[in-house]
Amino acid sequence: MWGDKDEKKKRDTIFEEDHYTFLGRGVNFKGKANFDGTVRIDGHFEGELTTKDTLIIGEHAVIKGSISGGVIVSGGKVEGNIVASKKVQLLKPAVLIGDVHSPSFSMEEGVLFQGVCDMGISQLDELNTSDAMENVHDLNAHRDHKLRSQEA
16 A cells, blocks of 8 residues: 555565575474574574574574574574574573583573583783783682681
8 A cells, every 4th residue: 555565675675685594393404504694493403503694593493513603592402512703692491502602692591501601712812811821820829828728
């Protein structure tokens, strides 16, 4: 009616410009997959999964293997390591058994996470490495002194 042609044209243009891939609930995939745009997975995936953009792992998804991308948002089950260049978000009822390497990491209450989170050393790169290590040494010496004081 009012501007329907313009709206339809606008939606078609936006959809064509964005790369969006969807693997639905009934899909089982094994192997190595590389994507350029946003990906949503609600099925089962086993192997290596890489996207330059955003990966959305649905609540019914099960992924076993390594994942890398820009932004990783998960509400499903992942067994494997995640590397994200921007951020990782775990939403309830997500399960992650594996390590996370990302500059930003958030997790809702109710998520199960078993692994190590490494948010990088980019801040330490700006500092003098010897100064940073000296501060670590000073902290350890302080802890040792405090323990000895408590024992005496």
